Amino acid sequence: MTSVPLEELDDAALLAAHVAGDAAAFGVLFTRHRERLWAVALRTMGNPEDAADGLQDALVAAFRRAGSFRGEAQVTTWLHRVVVNACLDRLRAAKVRRAEALPEDLEDRGLTLVGPAGTDASPDDGDPALASVRRERRDQVVAALRTLPPEQRAALVLVDLEGHSVAEAAAVLECAEGTVKSRCSRGRARLAPLLAPLMQSEDVGDPAPAAGNRPAGGHVGSATPPRGPPAG
Known part of the structure; x- marks a missing residue:
């Protein structure tokens, strides 16, 4: 003691x-x-x-x-x-x-489509139509994540949403760094067609998530996911 x-x-x-x-x-x-x-x-x-x-x-x-x-x-x-x-x-x-x-208390850190406790994360949260669009987009992203095999989902959660480095994720998953990279790459490739409608709607002028948080490119969320514990 x-x-x-x-x-x-x-x-x-x-x-x-x-x-x-x-x-x-x-x-x-x-x-x-x-x-x-x-x-x-x-x-x-x-x-x-x-x-x-x-x-x-x-x-x-x-x-x-x-x-x-x-x-x-x-x-x-x-x-x-x-x-x-x-x-x-x-x-x-x-x-x-x-x-x-979809859980109401999901904090889509790295996606930032909806804020804590189901509230809208944008400054336009007084607009019910915009809030509905953002909730729909969050639904699409989380539903897409659910379609991945467990190992790919775990790798993407750690690297893209939790902001761990590949080395840190490899330590958590007890596998080689190359395995983490491969799982993330395959997972992102599987998510791309599922999230294409969401990104196309943004391109034609629909209300969009905050800059830098579109589920496109090298990460599910943003190019540089935030670190640290989620906001309470």
Whole structure:
């Protein structure tokens, strides 16, 4: 046990304190990274119900397997790996992709078509017609992501939406960097025809997402996805 307040410990020290028997340490660690872990689970699973189940599976696994952490990677990388693996396990077990309702609290960071809690992210959010168009476009992007094989979806979520580097994504997915690049490339190629109508509507003058956030080019979202936890 440690006399230092848990909130002042770094991630590795919190995990070590949990392994040593501190009953509160893991909760502090999870709370610290909750928003990012939830975002990864939500985008990978595609709906809040399955994301909650996947995240719960991951937290149970991380809680029980904390003693296996050897410090080869950052604790956050390890946590992301556990969450992604738990979500992929559920996706593989389901073997069927369903078209569930879009979660209202999805933060399309990197897409920025709709803001937090289902609010419109543009300065024209007082216009119901514009808000409807933006919601429809968000639906199209998220529905397109759901059509990808789990491994491609996970790679795109980490690189294009969460803003991880290829190296970081490779560490999370426990595969070679070339594999991550290949999965992202194939995923973007599969998304391109699905998102073509959305981009064509922008080209003829329909209300468009914020500059730099069109789902075109090298990334699903923007050329340089933002970093850091999603806004609450």
